[in-house]
Amino acid sequence: MKVAITALEKSKTSKMDPRFGRCAYFAIYDSVTKQFSFHENEAKDAQGGAGPKAAEQIVNLGVNKLLSSDFGPKAKSALDSMGIEMLVYSDEEKTVEQILLENC
Amino acid sequence: MLKYKIAIASGKGGTGKTTVSVNLFYTLQKTLNQKIQLVDCDVEEPNINLFTKGRLQSSQDVNIKIPVIDKDKCVYCGDCAAACAYNAILFVKSISHIAVLEDLCHGCGACSYVCNQPNVIIEKDKKLGVVNTFFLPNGGELIEGKIEIGTALAVPVIGKTLKATDENSLRIIDAPPGTSCPVMETIKEADFVVLVTEPTPFGLNDLKLMIGTVRKLGRKFGVVINRAGLGDDAIYEYLQNENIELLMEIPFDKNLARIYSEGKIIVEEIPEMFEKYTLLFEKIKIDLNETDSDC
Numbered sequence: 001m002k003v004a005i006t007a008l009e010k011s012k013t014s015k016m017d018p019r020f021g022r023c024a025y026f027a028i029y030d031s032v033t034k035q036f037s038f039h040e041n042e043a044k045d046a047q048g049g050a051g052p053k054a055a056e057q058i059v060n061l062g063v064n065k066l067l068s069s070d071f072g073p074k075a076k077s078a079l080d081s082m083g084i085e086m087l088v089y090s091d092e093e094k095t096v097e098q099i100l101l102e103n104c
Numbered sequence: 105m106l107k108y109k110i111a112i113a114s115g116k117g118g119t120g121k122t123t124v125s126v127n128l129f130y131t132l133q134k135t136l137n138q139k140i141q142l143v144d145c146d147v148e149e150p151n152i153n154l155f156t157k158g159r160l161q162s163s164q165d166v167n168i169k170i171p172v173i174d175k176d177k178c179v180y181c182g183d184c185a186a187a188c189a190y191n192a193i194l195f196v197k198s199i200s201h202i203a204v205l206e207d208l209c210h211g212c213g214a215c216s217y218v219c220n221q222p223n224v225i226i227e228k229d230k231k232l233g234v235v236n237t238f239f240l241p242n243g244g245e246l247i248e249g250k251i252e253i254g255t256a257l258a259v260p261v262i263g264k265t266l267k268a269t270d271e272n273s274l275r276i277i278d279a280p281p282g283t284s285c286p287v288m289e290t291i292k293e294a295d296f297v298v299l300v301t302e303p304t305p306f307g308l309n310d311l312k313l314m315i316g317t318v319r320k321l322g323r324k325f326g327v328v329i330n331r332a333g334l335g336d337d338a339i340y341e342y343l344q345n346e347n348i349e350l351l352m353e354i355p356f357d358k359n360l361a362r363i364y365s366e367g368k369i370i371v372e373e374i375p376e377m378f379e380k381y382t383l384l385f386e387k388i389k390i391d392l393n394e395t396d397s398d399c
Contacts, residue, residue: 049191049208059196074205078194082201 003104004028004058005067005089005096010038012097018069018090021051028061029100036097051075058084067103105138106274108392111294113318115310117281119300120330120354122146123364125278126155127371128298131381132274133244139273140244145290146280147233147249147261155367158238158246165234166249166264168211168257169227171204177224178202184215184225206230210257233261235268245270258286266290283310283317291318296388297325298351303335308342315348324391326351328384349391352384 006023007014017023026039039061043053051071055078058066066079067089079086091099112125129142144150171184171193180202185195192208193215195201209230216225233251240246249265251258258280266289269275279290291297297318301311311327318325327343332353343350354360354377363373371378 043191046191047189049205052194052205052208053191056194056196059199059201074207078203078205081194081203082196082199 001031001065001104002028002061002063003031003065003067003100004061004063005099005103006041006069007038007096010040012036013095015092015094016067016069016089016096016099020066020068020071021054021075022046023054023068026058026061026063027096027100028063029097029104031104036100049074052078055079055082055084065103067099105272106136106389107272108295108388109275109277109293110296110298110388111277111279111291111323112298112300113279113287113291113314114281114300115283115312115314116301116307119302119307120328121281121300122152122155122278123330123354123370124298124300124328125276126152127369127377127381128384129156129244129276130242130369130371131378132276132385133242134378135382135385136274139270141269141273141275142240142244142246143265143269143275143277144246144248145262145265145286146278147251147258147265147286148280150248150250152246152278153238153248155369156238156240156242156244156246157367158240161237161239163234163236164264164268166232166261167229168209168232168260169213170206170209170211170230171215171225172228173202173204174224174226175202177221179221179224181220183218183220187214187218189214207256211260232257235261235265237268245273259289262286262289266293283313287314288317288321291323292321294323296392297323298328298384298388299325300328300330301339302331303329303333303337303339305335305338307335308339311339312342315346326387326391328352328354330354331356349387351387352380354380 006017007025007027008017043050051074065085069090144152185193194203236248238246301307326349333356
């Protein structure tokens with residue numbers, strides 16, 4: 001299973017980015033291969049529709065479960081329609097590595 | 105016969121655009137013997153008719169065409185999603201998922217244009233708003249654009265509202281607040297833009313943004329200061345330094361606020377204000393007759 005979280009930086013020690021559609025990066029943990037990977041959010045500077053565009057990227061990355069503090073209404077319905085499990089999660093202290101390992 | 109298009113705008117909201125529009129209209133309706141139209145382009149909250157109390161004469165819908173995708177015939181090539189500048193088509197090839205996000209669609213038609221499969225994309229009307237025409241008790245006409253609740257696309261409604269006006273009339277056009285696309289749509293073809301502001305830091309900040317906008321659009325303009333006496337002198341210094349014409353000042357006066365709050369027309373209640381607005385129009389006329397467009 002692949003779990004993703006919105007991240008401020010491109011590293012395991014990054015804190016989470018509270019936003020989904022316009023977050024800086026996606027941090028992904030693959031529970032089968034035990035590997036972390038980091039991906040720049042291609043939609044972060046979109047003029048409009050960043051949420052659904054980011055949702056497309058999440059699906060293309062093969063993510064099953066997604067953690068973020070805030071999903072916009074358009075992002076939420078897009079993710080719902082494509083069967084992605086969303087978890088509203090908030091923690092400013094832990095690293096994305098810690099959060100992903102606790103939630104995979 | 106004067107055929108000017110005079111737009112009333114301001115960066116900041118609540119500075120008195122509608123007050124100036126309505127009172128200028130009533131002044132001209134009394135002094136000029138010709139057709140004058142008042143145009144409400146503040147389509148998100150058109151409120152001119154609270155003051156003019158006109159009778160609704162006609163109403164026409166403003167629609168855009170939005171795509172409907174036949175998922176049985178779609179070959180999931182993704183061309184339509186790639187062509188969409190507004191991210192209004194959700195598309196993931198690997199799971200054969202495609203959906204139109206109607207709220208994001210601007211009705212440009214690019215998706216239909218690029219689709220190379222027959223009858224996959226058909227277009228349906230989506231109502232964005234209405235254009236209303238009111239006949240006013242003083243003999244004038246009000247053309248009002250009004251957006252549907254829950255819709256974010258003001259520009260097409262404003263465009264259609266302006267199109268519904270009479271080219272052979274003098275038009276007083278009340279713009280929406282701000283400096284974004286709806287404002288630019290409203291003022292881009294105006295012969296003259298009256299910028300209404302107030303002598304406060306907020307008023308000055310937003311006036312500067314607005315002046316940048318009108319200059320870029322190459323419009324003639326001048327400034328009206330409302331609530332003069334409030335705030336500070338920074339705005340006067342700015343106008344002087346930039347060599348921008350101060351067309352009129354409206355005093356910060358409780359009596360004016362009272363007349364406004366009762367839905368009455370200030371120029372009909374206070375003769376000095378009628379004179380001020382007459383003078384305002386004289387100044388605009390002089391500016392419009394100047395050949396030098398660098399103002």
